[in-house]
Amino acid sequence: MDLLAFARGPALTFALAVFVLGSLWRLIGILALPPWRDLSPAREGAPPDWLAALQGIFGKMIPHKTFLKGGMFAIVNGYVFHIGLAICVFAFAPHILFLKSLFGLSWPGLPNGLVFAVGALTAGSLLAALAYRLTSPVLKLISRGDDYVSWLLTFLPVITGLAAASHIGARYETLLALHVLSICAFLIWFPFGKLMHAVLFVFSRGATGIRFRHRGAQL
Amino acid sequence: MTAKTTASGIAYDVQGDRPDVERRDAALQAFVRDFAATAAIHMESCLRCGMCATACQYYVTTADPKYTPINKLKPFEQAYHRHVGPFAPVYRFLGLSANVGIDMLQEWEALLFDACSLCGRCTLACPMGIDIAELIKEARHGMYMAGLVPDRLELMDRTAKAWGSPATPADDFADIIREAGEANHVPVNVDLPKADYVITTAPAELTEHTKALTDIAKILNKMGLNWTYSSEGFEASNIGYINGDLELQEKMTRKMIDNALAIGAHTLILPECGHAYGAARWEAARWYGKEIPLRIIHMTEFLGESVASGKIKLKPIGETATFHDPCQLARRGGVTEAPRAVLKALGLELTELQDHGALGWCCGGGGGVVSNVRADPLRFKAFELKKQQVEATNTQHFVTACGQCRITLTLGAKKFKWDRKVESLLELVADNLED
Numbered sequence: 001m002d003l004l005a006f007a008r009g010p011a012l013t014f015a016l017a018v019f020v021l022g023s024l025w026r027l028i029g030i031l032a033l034p035p036w037r038d039l040s041p042a043r044e045g046a047p048p049d050w051l052a053a054l055q056g057i058f059g060k061m062i063p064h065k066t067f068l069k070g071g072m073f074a075i076v077n078g079y080v081f082h083i084g085l086a087i088c089v090f091a092f093a094p095h096i097l098f099l100k101s102l103f104g105l106s107w108p109g110l111p112n113g114l115v116f117a118v119g120a121l122t123a124g125s126l127l128a129a130l131a132y133r134l135t136s137p138v139l140k141l142i143s144r145g146d147d148y149v150s151w152l153l154t155f156l157p158v159i160t161g162l163a164a165a166s167h168i169g170a171r172y173e174t175l176l177a178l179h180v181l182s183i184c185a186f187l188i189w190f191p192f193g194k195l196m197h198a199v200l201f202v203f204s205r206g207a208t209g210i211r212f213r214h215r216g217a218q219l
Numbered sequence: 220m221t222a223k224t225t226a227s228g229i230a231y232d233v234q235g236d237r238p239d240v241e242r243r244d245a246a247l248q249a250f251v252r253d254f255a256a257t258a259a260i261h262m263e264s265c266l267r268c269g270m271c272a273t274a275c276q277y278y279v280t281t282a283d284p285k286y287t288p289i290n291k292l293k294p295f296e297q298a299y300h301r302h303v304g305p306f307a308p309v310y311r312f313l314g315l316s317a318n319v320g321i322d323m324l325q326e327w328e329a330l331l332f333d334a335c336s337l338c339g340r341c342t343l344a345c346p347m348g349i350d351i352a353e354l355i356k357e358a359r360h361g362m363y364m365a366g367l368v369p370d371r372l373e374l375m376d377r378t379a380k381a382w383g384s385p386a387t388p389a390d391d392f393a394d395i396i397r398e399a400g401e402a403n404h405v406p407v408n409v410d411l412p413k414a415d416y417v418i419t420t421a422p423a424e425l426t427e428h429t430k431a432l433t434d435i436a437k438i439l440n441k442m443g444l445n446w447t448y449s450s451e452g453f454e455a456s457n458i459g460y461i462n463g464d465l466e467l468q469e470k471m472t473r474k475m476i477d478n479a480l481a482i483g484a485h486t487l488i489l490p491e492c493g494h495a496y497g498a499a500r501w502e503a504a505r506w507y508g509k510e511i512p513l514r515i516i517h518m519t520e521f522l523g524e525s526v527a528s529g530k531i532k533l534k535p536i537g538e539t540a541t542f543h544d545p546c547q548l549a550r551r552g553g554v555t556e557a558p559r560a561v562l563k564a565l566g567l568e569l570t571e572l573q574d575h576g577a578l579g580w581c582c583g584g585g586g587g588v589v590s591n592v593r594a595d596p597l598r599f600k601a602f603e604l605k606k607q608q609v610e611a612t613n614t615q616h617f618v619t620a621c622g623q624c625r626i627t628l629t630l631g632a633k634k635f636k637w638d639r640k641v642e643s644l645l646e647l648v649a650d651n652l653e654d
Contacts, residue, residue, distance in 0.1 A: 029305020
């Protein structure tokens with residue numbers, strides 16, 4: 001079995017298993033705790049919980065203007081690499097084919113050249129995020145090992161993907177194998193660190209949405 | 220009670236003489252014991268993006284990263300991952316999360332009590348929506364159980380247990396009300412056996428703002444309502460809510476509400492106090508396990524409703540004003556329109572602060588900070604933000620609807636020799652009732 005076959009075969013299977021089971025374990029471990037039932041009467045006109053949760057989930061996508069002054073870089077750069085990652089993962093034709101082989105669903109992609117450019121921008125944005133984390137006194141203080149591991153395991157698929165797409169540094173098959181292995185590492189780490197925020201944001205924002213909208217408070 | 224200093228030179232207070240390990244365990248057990256799903260979700264969701272720092276007055280005015288809100292939870296986050304989180308056994312087995320030491324808790328006492336007013340501005344800045352202020356309250360519960368609370372707050376706690384209020388013995392309450400009535404020439408009702416409305420107070424009214432006691436009496440009399448103060452359940456500020464003393468919080472909540480129900484009241488009016496609103500309006504039902512058959516409203520809501528319904532008419536002042544939104548009322552309570560409606564009815568032309576409503580800056584003294592003299596320097600730094608924004612409005616009146624905010628802002632004004640009077644919305648209404 002060559003490296004690419006290993007990456008696409010047992011490595012990816014194992015990674016997906018850890019990703020799914022680990023994520024479920026973490027989610028169940030959190031959600032199985034007793035709920036905090038708010039028995040206070042809701043503010044008149046408060047939305048039902050499901051709508052309040054949605055207001056929290058979507059409302060939090062746009063930061064309040066007053067917080068831009070101190071957090072402009074983190075906000076803008078955060079948008080850049082999140083959107084960039086989404087485009088690279090879901091709008092690159094080979095990825096769409098791969099996802100179709102897994103889930104049977106497909107959709108139109110963007111031109112490869114455009115996705116490559118977005119990938120390069122995303123890599124730059126991720127590097128900027130790391131530089132910010134390493135130089136901001138606040139981030140230096142609050143950062144944990146998880147932050148750097150999660151950063152690395154997000155950056156590696158981007159950079160190996162760019163290398164594979166441009167055939168730079170090694171044989172294409174080797175680059176592709178490294179790309180797939182980097183994704184395996186990402187998937188294995190996902191349930192254990194902050195990468196899980198891709199799932200948790202729904203619950204975290206939703207819970208605050210319910211708490212605040214119940215009170216008629218702004219989110 | 221003893222004031223001590225950590226190895227790194229940080230002052231902390233300690234109550235009792237238990238062994239350190241016992242304290243540590245008490246703190247962590249209290250923190251993890253009542254862990255609910257929402258708190259766990261929020262403990263799991265931090266991205267360490269630092270956005271909460273940009274929202275915190277103590278960080279913004281000092282640029283000291285230790286005041287980053289999420290950093291204030293560090294020992295408790297560590298304890299959560301070690302003892303509660305889904306991977307806690309793995310963390311312990313692999314030694315990935317060290318047990319929190321007493322030295323860490325001692326060092327964090329000042330961050331949790333001196334450098335957090337529970338204002339919750341960080342919650343609005345967090346892209347994950349983590350309710351940091353609520354988590355700080357949970358952490359304060361742990362600190363209280365460990366006997367690691369600022370002495371001044373612990374003194375208020377003990378006083379409230381003994382007297383039923385941190386401000387005055389319950390036995391003296393009726394006399395204070397009657398004396399205020401006589402001094403201000405307003406008929407007052409106290410300890411009536413039955414009434415529709417029960418009026419509660421906060422320490423600010425019983426000490427520095429006694430006119431407020433008769434201001435509301437004047438309004439209720441004018442409206443012809445059947446109301447009373449009550450010595451059995453007058454204290455609404457609930458120091459247990461602030462200190463993390465949940466047993467006291469429950470006791471004071473029950474006392475106040477059971478008393479109102481016994482009087483047959485349909486409405487309990489909370490004083491101009493932000494934390495009273497948080498403790499009674501939003502948390503009281505927690506202790507009963509069911510909805511309480513009593514309407515609990517803040518003074519500002521009552522004024523807003525009375526103005527809107529035309530039950531009170533006001534003489535227009537015809538000047539300009541700005542308004543400081545108390546955090547627990549506006550940001551964490553959703554009451555932003557009522558005070559503005561009342562200001563409008565008073566004929567005051569409102570110029571908003573640059574940051575107002577849910578996004579306004581805290582006065583700096585909430586969450587017990589104003590009572591915790593050790594925090595004075597930090598509180599005065601935070602005050603500078605408010606001072607700048609008020610000055611920028613160039614208005615004649617500076618109004619708020621919380622006695623503790625009013626005290627904090629007045630202390631700040633005195634410190635900086637700032638010639639601005641901080642006015643009460645209730646007082647403005649009472650002073651401008653149409654005959």
